Amino acid sequence: MKELMDITVGKLLEQVAATYPDDEAVVNLQHNYRRTWKEFDQEVDRIARGLMALGVKKGDHVAIWATNVPEWLLTLFASAKIGAVLVTVNTAYKVFELEYLLRQSDTKVLVMIDGFKDASYVEIVNELCPTLKDSVPGQYENPMLPFLKSVVYVSDDKPCPAGMLPWKELEEMGRSVADADLRAVADSLDPHDVVNMQYTSGTTGFPKGVMLTHYNIVNNGMCIGDCMKFTHQDKLCIVVPLFHCFGLVLATMASLTHATSMVLVDVFSPVKVMGAIQAERCTAVHGVPTMYIAMLEHPDFEKFDFSTLRTGIMAGSPCPIKVMREVIDKMNMKEICITYGQTEASPATTMTTTDDSIELRVSTVGRSMPYVETKIIDPETGETLGPGQPGEFCSRGYNTMKGYYKMEEATRQAIDADGWLHSGDLAMVDENGYYNITGRIKDMIIRGGENIYPKEIEEFLYTQPQVQDVQVIGVPSKRYGEEVCACIILREGQTMDEEQVKALVKANMARHKVPSYVLFLDQLPMTASGKIQKFKLREMAVDLLNLHDADEIETA
Numbered sequence: 408m409k410e411l412m413d414i415t416v417g418k419l420l421e422q423v424a425a426t427y428p429d430d431e432a433v434v435n436l437q438h439n440y441r442r443t444w445k446e447f448d449q450e451v452d453r454i455a456r457g458l459m460a461l462g463v464k465k466g467d468h469v470a471i472w473a474t475n476v477p478e479w480l481l482t483l484f485a486s487a488k489i490g491a492v493l494v495t496v497n498t499a500y501k502v503f504e505l506e507y508l509l510r511q512s513d514t515k516v517l518v519m520i521d522g523f524k525d526a527s528y529v530e531i532v533n534e535l536c537p538t539l540k541d542s543v544p545g546q547y548e549n550p551m552l553p554f555l556k557s558v559v560y561v562s563d564d565k566p567c568p569a570g571m572l573p574w575k576e577l578e579e580m581g582r583s584v585a586d587a588d589l590r591a592v593a594d595s596l597d598p599h600d601v602v603n604m605q606y607t608s609g610t611t612g613f614p615k616g617v618m619l620t621h622y623n624i625v626n627n628g629m630c631i632g633d634c635m636k637f638t639h640q641d642k643l644c645i646v647v648p649l650f651h652c653f654g655l656v657l658a659t660m661a662s663l664t665h666a667t668s669m670v671l672v673d674v675f676s677p678v679k680v681m682g683a684i685q686a687e688r689c690t691a692v693h694g695v696p697t698m699y700i701a702m703l704e705h706p707d708f709e710k711f712d713f714s715t716l717r718t719g720i721m722a723g724s725p726c727p728i729k730v731m732r733e734v735i736d737k738m739n740m741k742e743i744c745i746t747y748g749q750t751e752a753s754p755a756t757t758m759t760t761t762d763d764s765i766e767l768r769v770s771t772v773g774r775s776m777p778y779v780e781t782k783i784i785d786p787e788t789g790e791t792l793g794p795g796q797p798g799e800f801c802s803r804g805y806n807t808m809k810g811y812y813k814m815e816e817a818t819r820q821a822i823d824a825d826g827w828l829h830s831g832d833l834a835m836v837d838e839n840g841y842y843n844i845t846g847r848i849k850d851m852i853i854r855g856g857e858n859i860y861p862k863e864i865e866e867f868l869y870t871q872p873q874v875q876d877v878q879v880i881g882v883p884s885k886r887y888g889e890e891v892c893a894c895i896i897l898r899e900g901q902t903m904d905e906e907q908v909k910a911l912v913k914a915n916m917a918r919h920k921v922p923s924y925v926l927f928l929d930q931l932p933m934t935a936s937g938k939i940q941k942f943k944l945r946e947m948a949v950d951l952l953n954l955h956d957a958d959e960i961e962t963a
Contacts, residue, residue: 408777411805412629412664415596415621417451417488419663424448427639427666433480435671436683438563440477444666454485456581456589461516461545461557461572465490465592468512468554468604471650472496472505472519472528475671478561478574479649480659482518483603487621488589490596494604494616495650498523499857499917502531503867504614506551508606509535512616512812513554518574520561523674524918529568532558544572598622601809605652607750607858614863616812623753627806628660630776632667634744634760635691635718639666643719644692646672646680652754653723653856657746658693667691677702681711688715692740695723695856697887699734708737718742718761723856724888725844728961731769747772747844749830751821753806756781756830757842771841779804782827783836786848797845800834801827850941852881852889857919859891864912864920868893871911873901878931880941882924882948883957890923892948897927924952 412419423432428445435441442450463469469486471493473479486493494512496505509517522528533539536549536558544557547570560571567573598621606614637643643662647653662669670687672679675698684692699721702708716739721731726745734740742761745768748754759773767773775781782791783798792798803826810818822828831848852859861879868877876896881889893912897903905925912921932943949958 409629409633411622411626411778413598413622414625415487415593415598415600416602416625416660416663417484417593417596419625420444420448420451420484420488423663423666430639430666431642431668433477433669433671434687435475435477435673436686437673437679438477440671442477451481451484451488452586452589453578453581454481455488456584456586457577457579458485458491458516459489459584459588459592460580461559461577463489463491463516465595466492467515468492468494469516469518470494470496470509470512470514472498472500472517473561474498474520474523474673475645475649475654476520476561476673477671478518478520480669480671483649483655483659487602488593490592490600492601492604492618495606495655497606497650497917498648499526499919501526501914501916502534503915504917505531506535507614509552509555511614512604512606514552515554516557516559517555518559518561521565529560533568539571540569542570544570596621598625603655604812605650605655605750615814615817617750618809618812619753620809623806623808624656624660625664626778627753627755627776628656628662629664630778631657631720631746631755631758632661632665633777634746634758635661635720635742636761637661637665637667637691641665641690641717642668642670642687644670644672644680644684644687644689646675646683646698647693647695647723647856651723651856652748652750653693653695653720656753657720657722657755675701677705678707681705681708681713684716685712690715690717691719692716693720693722696721696726696730697724697855699730699738700886703730703733703737713738713740716740718744720744720746722746724853726769727888728769732765735765735769744768745772747842748802749828749832751808751828752779752802752830753808756800756802756806767841771837771843773842774840775802776804776806779806781836781842783834794836794838797833797835799848800830800832800842800844802830803827850880852879852891854881854884854889854891854919855887859920864891864893864916864922867912867915868895868908871903873897873903875899876931878939878941878944879922880945880948882945882952883954883960884923885957885960891920892924892926892952893922894926894928894931894944894948896929896931903927924948926951
């Protein structure tokens, strides 16, 4: 077993660039972007100096709101080199969610693209920051967002909106900062400093900033890459969003620690991904089950060459056993692995390896990662349970987050006095240490790899005058694993239909939070003490919506 690495993200990039200077580091076909490790490291330094010229100092927070464009990775590594904390923003966010994140995270600089799908990021930012257009980059003032000073705009072809700083100008600004100044700050960093903050919601409905250190994500990436037997000769196709731990750690850090080439695909589309795998002769691809299903079922699937593929990860939501087998058989991914974890654990806590039997790789989420302790406990008593006994999954190790940003009480609730991180997931372990995830104690919904917290949607729907009571639950889905169902009781004399509810959520929240189903009920199932029985509500919804087939799909 390899020793854990005591190194910062920036120093590790420099090591890889020195060892494999001419190997390809990052490729993005959509933007005609191709860099060797040496070229990429040099470009990162220019952006790092640009951020310093913009006033970013060690400990400051830089947010990135973009799809998988090359600038996303450049911002990550540039921030890491100067000791700034990269705050990742979900590409589906709307104004309500962005305002909360920028305010709670104390973000100083926001790096953003023009928009994504139906959301114009420029319009959203101008709505949130109406005086930005009249300001000078680096000097923006907004009492609602007291830390925000600059917005950097990334675009290949569109003119930069007023008040924002074009990406190319950021790079130019770096010329005013001496290389020795960059060296000095890079040398002052500690691997246990926070390098990344990812927002994950909780049962309160308010997202929490998970603080992850260099040590957390570098070593989790190393152990993940080891499980897949990554080397500098591998090429990983990265289509899972970089703002998730899946993209940032399971993909980017696993690649960095093994000098594996990264082939970025901006946004998932089956043809784009299959085309990139074929054109770049990728040996690995990561995805949530939904992505693999979309490729396997695409009418042009047979036209693409998957012969170079060897491995990759299926994770993010429960993995249907049937889909795992098809990926192994039809996409040549004989060494595909499953990973399980949570953002607070950097994120991987268990994983199958290429040496595990196909049976174990399709029906379990593997064993404990190296240097990570895991156990199953009785959620009521805290007692450690034995093989075959269902209980709460807990983990402890180098990968446990530093805590939630400015939320000490929430941190204490997640990590107990003995350092065990409580997942809220129900799991079982067999006598050989292989885990199965059987459900969730908390009622989080995982739709195609996106974590959705019912409370957040419920809080919003409660603000509508027609709504008397609402409960949001996850219902089974063949395509996404789970989908959102809103169960609503209307106030007397009020009317509302399914399309109205969907339109309201869509206008105010991220697209993946829009309910797929809306049920209007007269009452909700409750315990004698008045608590809502969500499991009974789910059973009712499965019956009413006739989702029994989806409910019977076997997953690991």
